[in-house]
Amino acid sequence: MDRLETAGSAYPAPELDVTQWFGGETSLQQLRGRVVMIEAFQMLCPGCLSYGLPQAQRVRKQFPEVAVIGVHTVFEHHEVTGPEALKVFLGEFGILFPVGVDRHDGQRIPVTMRAYELEGTPSTILIDRAGNLRFTHLGALPELQLGAMLGELQAEPA
Structure with missing residues (x-):
């Protein structure tokens, strides 16, 4: 879905299926009325460290009305990326938005990652005020493009 879908072509975003929260538990239902x-x-993803997470941190600061959430969705290196390591990682990197740990159900790809049909990490997901999935993107996302999409979603009626 690598473009901003029109409101009429969007569909309800799947709820996040996480096993643990860091920085405050939340749900998409609780965030209805806000762009997410x-x-x-x-x-352990180089792209996540170099541009995905830093960009999410900038959005959190520059668009305080947008709810920013992280989902730690591990499909490799499970033995070294558990919740205790994630807690240290979030502190070391100063991640201040809520982060949920995507649930595993025995399959290689975690539940939320499958529900959103994500192809890898880092992936950016945008949800409108009505709770509809409007955009997903794998990899680096140009700042101007992201800012324009956030502005467009913010300008839509709730």
Whole structure:
């Protein structure tokens, strides 16, 4: 879905299926009425460290009305990326938005990652005020493009 879908072509965003929260538990239902940006990442992912998470941090600061959430969605290196390591990682990197740990159900790809049909990390997801999935993107996302999309979603009626 690598473009901003029109409101009429969007569909309800799947709820996040996480096993643990860091920085405050939240749900998409609780955030209805706000634009939501989800950054799906793995702490050992070079792209997540170099541009995905830093960009999410900038959005959190520059667009305080947008709810920014992280989803740690691990599909490799499970033995070294558990919740205790994630807690240290979030502190070391100063991640201040809520981060949920995507649930595993025995399959290689975690539940939320499958529900959003993500192809890898980092992935950026945008959800409109009505709770509809409007955009997903794998990899680096140009700042101007992201800012324009956030502005467009903010300008839509709730």
